[in-house]
Amino acid sequence: MTKLLAARYRAAAERPYLASALYALSVVPSTEVPTMGVDRHWRCYVSPAFVEATPVAQLAAVWMHEVAHLLRDHHGRAGLLPAADQRDHLRLNVAQDCEINDDLIADGQPLPPGRMEPGLFGLPTGQLFETYLPSLPSTPHAADCGSGAHGRPTPWELPGDRGPSSLGPVEAEALRRLTAEAMRAHRRGRGTLPAGWERWADEILEPTVDWRQALAGAVREAAAWAAGAMDYTYRRPSRRSGALRGVVLPSLRRPLPRVAVVIDTSGSMGDDELGAALGEVTGVLREVGVRGNRVAVLACDADVRSVARVTSTEQVALAGGGGTDMRVGIAAALAERDRPNIVVVLTDGFTPWPDEAPSCRLIAALIGAGAPQPPRWVETVRVVTS
Known part of the structure; x- marks a missing residue:
């Protein structure tokens, strides 16, 4: 144990940005594990x-190798792979080792x-394990770094509620x-990082998200919520009315969602960026199934400059500049005769917002x-x- 802890101390002293993660690991001696996992x-x-x-x-x-599996959330990323890749856990472990060891x-x-x-497999350095995996041969005699790597529990691991103290997902994410x-501070002090760690730190602190997918998901969820809101109407009497002489019963209706897009046309917004973003928004609405006269577009700076129901971005007048x-x-969108169920605000965010949530779904595309x-x-x- 003295030698093992001396090695951890050396790792933390040589790469201090890894120290918090290294010392968060609990040590479990085991004669069943081949090396470390x-x-x-x-x-x-x-x-x-x-040892x-x-x-x-x-x-x-x-x-450093073992803590890298956990910092890079290899087990979480492995869980997103197809089931066949997850079952071939040793080959998956090799791909993860390639991502770390280079x-x-x-x-x-x-x-x-x-x-x-x-290089052992003729592959370039600097890739993620998801990229390496399809090019790797079957490797049945590979080392097993444990469920912290490939996500599959091994015979030498303790159950989650037994043994030394463990970290939960929230604590692990905070540690990442x-x-x-710490890596960013190291770089500011003119230190250097391997390319993989540099990319990982940037992704943790400034995650790259496909905003189109995120916006589509938000609008799709809101549209499903609006379409699922049922109400009674007498425009089409219930079929059960025939069983009750002289009584007219209302039927249930499931309204189609209506969307209003409020575009910030103030002086801080550029027409080119607005046009590009609006094109993506209308594409998202078409994908979700919201189109035609169910989409109202309002150009607004400190006042509403134009209101139109559009089917393409060419029909939008980006008036404003104040x-x-x-x-x-x-407020103008909600005052429309066909009140929207969803309001999407396309803005740079430098605006006051209502004091309380409106009676619809409000999505800010910043x-x-x-x-x-x-x-x-x-x-x-x-x-x-x-």
């Missing part, structure tokens, strides 16, 4: 024989013999962010990385335009 609860299983036979410098590199090798870490790396911030108050546009966050009750999608 981790479970998804941040417990590190260690073979005493492996005795391995130099401290190499043990330090293995510490960074450790580039960082000068002395990994023990038998390490897996992309803490580590990413101050910014999207509350005016939202343009630009610097757009301030609206109130919590506003569903938010951040729009990235090229």
Whole structure:
């Protein structure tokens, strides 16, 4: 144990941005694990024989390797793969080792013999394991780093509620962010990082999300909610009315969702970016099935400049150029004769918002990385335009 902990201390001293994650691992000695491995609860299983036979410098590199599986959420990402890839967990483990080890090798870490790396399979460095996996041959004799890597529990792992203290998903995510911030501070101090770690830290601190997919999901959910809101109507009497002489019963109706798009046309918004983003919004609405006279578009700065029901972006007049108050546009949309079920506000976010949630679904499509966050009750999608 003294040698093992000395190796962890060396790893943390050499790469201090990994220190918090390294010291969060609980140690579980095990004669069943071949070398070292981790479970998804941040417990590190260690073979005493492996520790005795391995130099401290190499043990330090293995510490970095195992904690990288957990920091990069390999078990979570593995769970998104097709079932056939998940079942072939040793081959999956090799792909994950290739993603980690090329960074450790580039960082000068002395990994023990038998390490897996992309060059062994004629593959380029710097890729994610999802990219490596289809090109790998079957590897039945590969090392098993545990469920913290491939996601499949191994015979030498303890149940989740037994043994040393473990980390839950919330604590693990906070630790990932803490580590990413430490890496960013290291870079600001003119330190260097392997390319894989640099990419990972940037993704944790500034995640890249397909905003079109996120917006489509938000609108689809809101449209389903609106379409599912049933009400009674006498326009079409219930078929049960015939059983009751002299009584007319209402029938249930399921309304089609109506959408209003409020476009911020204030001086801080560029027409090119607005046009591109509006084109994507109308594409999303067509995909969801909301089109034609169920879509109203309002151009608004500090006042509503134009209102139109459109089927294409060419029909939109982006008039404006003054101050910014999207509350005016939202209120005008809700005052329309055909009151919308969903209001999408396309803005850079530099606007006041209503004091309370309106009686419809409100989605803010925020343009630009610097757009301030609206109130919590506003569903938010951040729009990235090229």
